Amino acid sequence: MNTPPTGTQTETDQDPPDIWTLRLYVAGQTPKSITAFGNLKRICEEHLQGRYQIEVIDLLEHPQLARGDQILAIPTLVRRLPEPVRKIIGDLSNTERVLIGLDLLPRASARSATDVN
Template sequence: MGKKVQNKYGEFENTLTSEKKGDKYILRLFIAGTSPRSREAIANLKELLEENLKDQYELEIIDIYQQPKFAKKGQIVAAPTLIKELPRPIQKFVGNMSNKEKILLGLHIKKKEDIIDD
């Protein structure tokens, strides 16, 4: 089982260098079990992504309780944490993903003036 997870992680790493992923957002959400905060972060993030990046993203959800080595490798100190791997630069967001404006700005999906006008 550990080897299968590691291979999955390796496959995900390969997508980061794949040219065919050019305009896709590659995201990882690190959660801590099935706590209400983790479930809320997943729901908030999926809603945001579907509304703003439909068919333009890949999201991997990693439970740091089940796969602690990935949390260490990703330097995760709090959960939930979202990491935007691509497009560069790498960005990190911590919390329940309810501050949609902050995430949209950080992902470079919207500009500050676009959010102020909403």
């Protein structure tokens, strides 16, 4: 189930780090944040099984982090590792876009995906 995408991923990222550090910023348990977390979990399981760490930050509890990490939109997913840092906003329902944003899909297909949209 997870073999073919993992293969794609190893091809795009020549030297993948051992662990992916992902942060999901939410503001309270809103439907959007729950959806986002569910989507993230699913995508990671499919593409980064065993190689990822998800940290959920509730800005209502840690409002100072919004400034520190330059968060505006909610939900925002930040790929902290591997470098460079990537930011993905929205509820992560568009899987293809998420993969592109995480560099799990080559950018070239991103263009075509956008065009289709």
